[in-house]
Amino acid sequence: MIRLHHVGKVFGSGPARRVALSDISFSVARGEFAVLNGPSGAGKTTLLRLIYREELPSEGEIEIAGIDVPALRRRQVPRLRRSIGIVFQDAKLLAGRTVFENIAFVLRVIGTPRKDITPRAFSALKAVGLSSRAQAYPKQLSQGEAQRASLARAIAKSPGLLLADEPTGNLDDDMADEILEVIREIWQRGTTVFLATHQAGLAAHLKRRTLTLAGGRLVKDEG
Amino acid sequence: MFPFLVSEALRDLRRAGRVGLAAILLITLSLGALGCFWLLSLNLGRAVTQWRERLRVVAYLREEPKPAAVEDLVARVQALGGIQRVRYVSRAEALALLKRSLGPQASVVEQLPRNPLPASLELTPDEETATPEGTRALVQRLSALPEVEEVQGGAEWVESLAQWQRLFQLTGLGVGAVLALAAILTVTTATTLVLHVRRDEMEIMRLVGATETVIRLPLLLQGMAQGLLGAVVALVGLEGAYILLAPRVEPLLTLTLGLGRAVFLSTPQVALLLAGGAMLGALGGLLAKGRAEV
Numbered sequence: 110m111i112r113l114h115h116v117g118k119v120f121g122s123g124p125a126r127r128v129a130l131s132d133i134s135f136s137v138a139r140g141e142f143a144v145l146n147g148p149s150g151a152g153k154t155t156l157l158r159l160i161y162r163e164e165l166p167s168e169g170e171i172e173i174a175g176i177d178v179p180a181l182r183r184r185q186v187p188r189l190r191r192s193i194g195i196v197f198q199d200a201k202l203l204a205g206r207t208v209f210e211n212i213a214f215v216l217r218v219i220g221t222p223r224k225d226i227t228p229r230a231f232s233a234l235k236a237v238g239l240s241s242r243a244q245a246y247p248k249q250l251s252q253g254e255a256q257r258a259s260l261a262r263a264i265a266k267s268p269g270l271l272l273a274d275e276p277t278g279n280l281d282d283d284m285a286d287e288i289l290e291v292i293r294e295i296w297q298r299g300t301t302v303f304l305a306t307h308q309a310g311l312a313a314h315l316k317r318r319t320l321t322l323a324g325g326r327l328v329k330d331e332g
Numbered sequence: 333m334f335p336f337l338v339s340e341a342l343r344d345l346r347r348a349g350r351v352g353l354a355a356i357l358l359i360t361l362s363l364g365a366l367g368c369f370w371l372l373s374l375n376l377g378r379a380v381t382q383w384r385e386r387l388r389v390v391a392y393l394r395e396e397p398k399p400a401a402v403e404d405l406v407a408r409v410q411a412l413g414g415i416q417r418v419r420y421v422s423r424a425e426a427l428a429l430l431k432r433s434l435g436p437q438a439s440v441v442e443q444l445p446r447n448p449l450p451a452s453l454e455l456t457p458d459e460e461t462a463t464p465e466g467t468r469a470l471v472q473r474l475s476a477l478p479e480v481e482e483v484q485g486g487a488e489w490v491e492s493l494a495q496w497q498r499l500f501q502l503t504g505l506g507v508g509a510v511l512a513l514a515a516i517l518t519v520t521t522a523t524t525l526v527l528h529v530r531r532d533e534m535e536i537m538r539l540v541g542a543t544e545t546v547i548r549l550p551l552l553l554q555g556m557a558q559g560l561l562g563a564v565v566a567l568v569g570l571e572g573a574y575i576l577l578a579p580r581v582e583p584l585l586t587l588t589l590g591l592g593r594a595v596f597l598s599t600p601q602v603a604l605l606l607a608g609g610a611m612l613g614a615l616g617g618l619l620a621k622g623r624a625e626v
Contacts, residue, residue, distance in 0.1 A: 161539070183544075190541035203533055214533075217336050218542035266540065 110270055110301040111137040111160060116169030118155055118325075129155045130325045133169070137303055139269070142296045145305040146312040147322035153305040156322070157274050160303070161193050162186050174269055191219055194263030194271045194300070198278035200255040202247040208234070208258045209243040212265045219266060233265035234258075236298075237291050253284035257291060264295055271295060273304040277311065289315065337546065341553035347529050348522040352558060355518040355616065359562025360569070362511030363609050367570045369504020371597065376497040379589040383493065384462045389455045389485035391474045396423050396451040405479060409453055412473045414461030419454040423447050450481065464491045493589075512612055515562070519555050519616020526554065527620060552617040559613020563606045571596065 118130040130152045137143045145153050158164040159171055162178050171178040176189055202211050212230040221229065234240045237257040247255055256276060263271060273292060277285035289311070296302040306312060312319045321329035345352055397405055406418050421429070426449040431438040461470055471483045527534075537547050578594045585591040597605070 187541040187543045190539060192541075195539055201532065201536060203536065215536065215540045217333075218537050218546050219540060220333055220546075262540075 110139040110141070110174055111135075111303060112170070112172040113156075113159075114170040114172075116156075116159065116166045116171060118152070118159060118164065119167040128325055130159075130166075133322075133327050135320055135327060135330060137301060139174075139301055140296075140299060142293070142302045142315075142317045143304070144312045144315055144317050144319045145303065145322065146309060146319050147307065149307050151307075151322040152325040153307070153322055154274055157195075157272050157303075157305055160272060161190055161195060187219075191266060192269050194266065194268035196256070196259045196263050196271070196273045196276050198275035200247070200252075200259035202250075202255055202258055202262075204247050207244050207246055208239065208250070208261075211247075211258060212262045215262050216265055221266070229265050229267075230261075233261040236264060236295065237261045251284070252279055253287055256280065256284075256288050260288070260291055260295070264300065268300065270301045270303065273302065275306055276304065277306065277308070285311065333546070337549050338553060340550040341557055344523075344526045344530065344550055344554040345557055347526050348554070348558075349525075351518065351522040351525055355515060355522045355558050355613075356562045356565070358511060358515035358518050359559050359609055359612055360565040362508050362515050362612070363563050363566035363605055364569055365511055366504050366508030366608075367566055367597065367605055368573075369500050369507065370601070371570065371574070371594075373497050373500040373504060374597070374601075375585070375591065375594050376493065376500060376589075378595065379585075379591050380494045380497055382591070383589075384459075387457060387462050387467070387485070389457060389467060389470055389474070389483060391453045391455065391477070391480045392450045392482045392484070393452060393479050394450075394481045395479070397479065406453070409455070409474070409477070412470070414458055414466060414470050415455050416458040417456040421452045421454055423449050423451050426450070426452065455485075515559075515612050516616045516619065519558055519613050520619040522558065523551050523555055523617050523620030526551065551620060552614055555613040555615070555617025555620070556610045557613065558616070559609040559611065560606060561609075562613070563609025566609070567602060567605060 113136075114134050116130060116133040117128070120127045120129055133156065145156065147153050155164065159166050160173060160178070162181060165179055173189060174192060178189065181189060202208070203214065206214060209230055212233055213226050216226045216229060217223075231240060231243070234243055237260050239254060239257045239261060242250065242254055242258070245254075247258070250258060256279075260276075271292070276292065277288050280288060292302060292304065293315075304315075316332070318332040319329070320327060321331075348355070391409070402420050406420055409415065409418050424447070427441065427447050430449065431441050434440065455470070455474075457467060457470060460466060467485065471485070474480055474483045534547055574594070574596050578596075582591075582593050585594060
């Protein structure tokens with residue numbers, strides 16, 4: 110599902126030159142649950158951004174579900190992103206829309222047929238255990254609920270790959286466990302999950318394959 | 333998908349708030365001014381056309397030609413060029429015309445010892461000659477004929493009417509253009525504001541795989557909606573002013589310009605104004621798009 114081959118990313122040039130990632134190579138198989146661990150500034154977010162093509166690599170190859178990501182033209186990027194669900198530390202819900210509307214909005218902008226929007230949105234809400242909060246506005250949600258809403262939004266379009274960038278970073282332990290449980294259930298339904306976290310304990314707790322980044326280099330791949 | 337994009341555009345229009353209203357108002361003013369001068373120019377244009385069609389040059393003859401010589405004279409005048417039609421008016425016919433135009437006072441003519449009116453040739457200049465220069469040249473050519481005593485007629489005043497018409501056209505375009513520029517800038521500002529409000533929404537749209545068209549089209553549609561709304565208000569205002577003022581102005585028009593009634597813009601002209609409004613708004617939306625991409 111994910112294949113990176115000697116990927117490097119450099120920002121800036123001259124004295125402002127900064128190497129964010131260097132010689133990263135790994136693969137994540139379809140249906141796998143892999144954790145990307147490393148301290149803040151290790152390059153986790155940059156790596157995820159390369160995967161969903163928010164950034165282009167300075168060198169190396171990236172393939173997602175057989176798609177040569179750096180070779181994509183700008184107008185082809187939406188097609189890649191439709192196959193990827195993304196969640197962030199900040200839930201990024203639209204304040205002026207209810208939870209249901211947040212999900213329906215995403216489905217509409219990617220061209221989902223109108224008749225399918227409501228069933229798919231409610232199915233996603235059910236999957237994250239948030240059906241009862243469908244009509245709530247983001248400010249009425251707890252942080253855990255907001256993150257679950259964000260997960261529902263990510264999975265509503267049935268992506269093959271779920272990228273989670275510090276999804277529990279803002280949450281206390283109980284809420285973090287809840288979110289991880291939801292992500293585990295999503296994975297068990299067949300979605301490939303690639304989760305980035307700076308919390309080493311959380312990575313160990315998940316008992317999944319863990320890739321460790323340090324200083325922009327892949328220093329460990331175990332599990 | 334399109335109804336969704338339209339609903340998003342309307343949502344953006346509400347978000348634009350007062351700046352959006354200001355943009356609509358400026359489009360109304362610019363198209364209103366343009367439409368107003370257009371109406372004036374349109375009606376003056378009708379007067380000019382009408383008077384150009386009625387333009388006559390009259391050549392008074394020294395003596396009334398013998399009936400057999402009339403045809404030859406008319407042919408020679410026709411050969412001078414620049415003439416659409418020549419009509420010979422005999423002295424008797426001229427007197428009869430005078431009587432008819434005097435109406436109830438026609439008896440005055442009866443008291444004249446003899447017919448004082450000369451025979452004449454009434455000429456209608458063709459389209460090219462119906463200008464001040466054209467008629468002046470025609471008058472000169474006619475005066476050179478030995479049979480002609482005096483020539484009357486000219487297109488100066490019709491031309492000055494045409495100059496007024498051009499002035500109205502230019503003023504309308506000038507005022508309309510300045511206001512249109514202001515309107516475009518206001519729509520741009522309104523759309524840029526919406527862009528800032530929508531920043532999060534656009535980020536999400538990009539992340540989930542919405543195409544640029546889906547992301548940008550509501551902005552363009554919002555600008556177009558502002559423009560269209562402005563144009564509709566301007567047209568309603570113009571139509572209202574026309575209904576209110578036309579009956580009061582028409583007698584004056586008849587007296588001064590000989591126009592029976594003032595006309596309003598035709599359906600294609602109304603459609604053009606509406607399209608102009610939509611284009612102004614769309615241009616503002618496009619400029620905001622460019623600004624956002626910098």
